[in-house]
Amino acid sequence: xxxTVTIGTRGSKLALWQANWIKDRxxxxxxxxxxxxxxIKTKGDKILDVPLAKVGGKGLFVKEIEEALLDGRVDLxxxxxxxxxxxxxxxxxxxxxxxxxxxMDVLIARKGLPLNQLGQNPRIGTSSLRRAxxxxxxxxxxxxxxxxxxxxxxxxxxxxxxxxxxxxAAAGVRRLGLADRITEVLSPDVMLPAVxxxxxxxxxxxxxxVMAPLMVLLDHAVTRRAVQAERAFLARLEGGCQVPIAGHAxxxxxxxxxxxxxxxxxxxTMVRHTLDGPADNAExxxxxxxxxxxxxxxxxxxxxxxxxxx
Numbered sequence: 001x002x003x004t005v006t007i008g009t010r011g012s013k014l015a016l017w018q019a020n021w022i023k024d025r026x027x028x029x030x031x032x033x034x035x036x037x038x039x040i041k042t043k044g045d046k047i048l049d050v051p052l053a054k055v056g057g058k059g060l061f062v063k064e065i066e067e068a069l070l071d072g073r074v075d076l077x078x079x080x081x082x083x084x085x086x087x088x089x090x091x092x093x094x095x096x097x098x099x100x101x102x103x104m105d106v107l108i109a110r111k112g113l114p115l116n117q118l119g120q121n122p123r124i125g126t127s128s129l130r131r132a133x134x135x136x137x138x139x140x141x142x143x144x145x146x147x148x149x150x151x152x153x154x155x156x157x158x159x160x161x162x163x164x165x166x167x168x169a170a171a172g173v174r175r176l177g178l179a180d181r182i183t184e185v186l187s188p189d190v191m192l193p194a195v196x197x198x199x200x201x202x203x204x205x206x207x208x209x210v211m212a213p214l215m216v217l218l219d220h221a222v223t224r225r226a227v228q229a230e231r232a233f234l235a236r237l238e239g240g241c242q243v244p245i246a247g248h249a250x251x252x253x254x255x256x257x258x259x260x261x262x263x264x265x266x267x268x269t270m271v272r273h274t275l276d277g278p279a280d281n282a283e284x285x286x287x288x289x290x291x292x293x294x295x296x297x298x299x300x301x302x303x304x305x306x307x308x309x310x
Contacts, residue, residue, distance in 0.1 A: 006073075007019050007038065007076055009037055010040065026214060033214065042064045069205060076203065081227060097224040099220035100220070101198045108167075108168060108182060119164070123162065126145075133266070137268070137270055151168065151178070192248055193247075229282040230286060232285075243305045244263040244267075244305070255276055256276060256281075260290065264301050273292050
């Protein structure tokens with residue numbers, strides 16, 4: 001007799017793609033298991049006219065789903081890793097981190113021009129403080145246009161609201177089969193990704209004896225290591241508030257290399273550093289990188305940002 005597992009997920013097209021991808025993987029790896037989806041509306045889905053930083057930043061897209069997981073309504077949850085706050089609630093854990101999709105950001109331009117060829121004072125849509133700060137650093141003349149909503153909505157607004165371009169995560173664009181819309185994959189030298197970008201988080205109850213064995217084959221060791229370093233970096237710097245922080249780790253054999261960045265809102269002041277070390281020390285490398293940035297002036301930037309944002 002097979003078992004039924006229920007996944008908690010948001011209802012956007014991308015969230016459903018991600019949840020169905022995990023569903024298919026689980027049913028393939030464990031043929032006696034049936035997987036159902038439970039669509040849960042989060043605060044981030046309901047508040048679409050206010051920048052995320054003004055309404056709480058990270059956690060807006062996961063809290064209600066985590067509550068359903070804690071009270072047993074669902075057995076596991078699928079999130080975009082970059083939506084996960086640095087702290088996981090007591091009683092929950094990251095059960096699996098599947099192999100990462102492309103972690104970079106992409107530019108989708110209305111007239112197909114790359115960032116450095118857009119005309120004077122280009123209007124670029126994003127509601128990410130991280131993206132806005134790095135865009136302003138690369139192009140001080142840029143005009144940032146607030147942009148919320150799911151991927152389809154953002155693409156429609158690019159045309160309707162006369163923006164020159166928008167910036168999105170490559171992973172979401174590719175997962176929804178829209179790679180042909182990409183004008184330019186932004187180099188991490190120009191646009192360092194968000195912590196966890198491109199990776200999925202499969203969240204479960206801690207110590208769940210039924211879910212734990214199902215997670216083993218879903219987990220991708222290289223991606224988990226990279227994400228561990230990035231999330232340790234995030235936890236040391238800011239925890240849950242949305243501020244212009246970026247961090248991206250890669251593995252080469254048994255070595256892990258991570259670059260981190262903290263910027264002010266206008267992108268004029270930017271502290272950036274890269275560290276590498278043994279992949280076994282992923283969390284320690286992330287923490288050490290955060291400390292290095294704090295020493296180099298990131299602490300003063302973060303202190304001033306807390307005042308500006310709140």
